[in-house]
Amino acid sequence: MHSFGYRANAVLTFAVTILAVMCAMASLSDTLNVPSPSADVKVLNVNWFQKQPNGHDEVSLALNISADLQWMFTWNTKQVFVFVAAEYETPQNSLNQGSNLRGKDFNLTLHWHVMPKTGKMSADKIVMAGYHLPEEYR
Known part of the structure; x- marks a missing residue:
């Protein structure tokens, strides 16, 4: 089983990745x-x-x-x-x-x-x- 720190790191990395994708989509939508x-x-x-x-x-x-x-x-x-x-x-x-x-x-x-x-x-x-x-x- 994985430790608490490993799980927290995975959740934080996933959240930052989703945030970056949303920021990229917002930026691209303004070009339209x-x-x-x-x-x-x-x-x-x-x-x-x-x-x-x-x-x-x-x-x-x-x-x-x-x-x-x-x-x-x-x-x-x-x-x-x-x-x-x-x-x-x-x-x-x-x-x-x-x-x-x-x-x-x-x-x-x-x-x-x-x-x-x-x-x-x-x-x-x-x-x-x-x-x-x-x-x-x-």
Whole structure:
């Protein structure tokens, strides 16, 4: 007959194996999830637009954000991080997210990062073009 320690080891090994298989199945099931997000961002008002002492521009915008991100929330979703960034081009850089915004055309980009309970973290974005900041600081 086997000892208690041997039996406990066998049960624990079996339980960990089943848990690993379930985690693998959960991770694989998320790869079958077809993303179909939609978002619309409208700039309602430029509250203020000023130059900071360190030389960077600061703008406060009132935004109306309407986004359907329902597809992200599956039974394997732990957390979702969503943020909006202003992005624009200059002759030096193809992607900027900071200073020298005065008079620039810019895109608002909705970024998201989905952290699953098990499996690979995913990230994506939606770019919405056609926004413009004033030539003068307010």
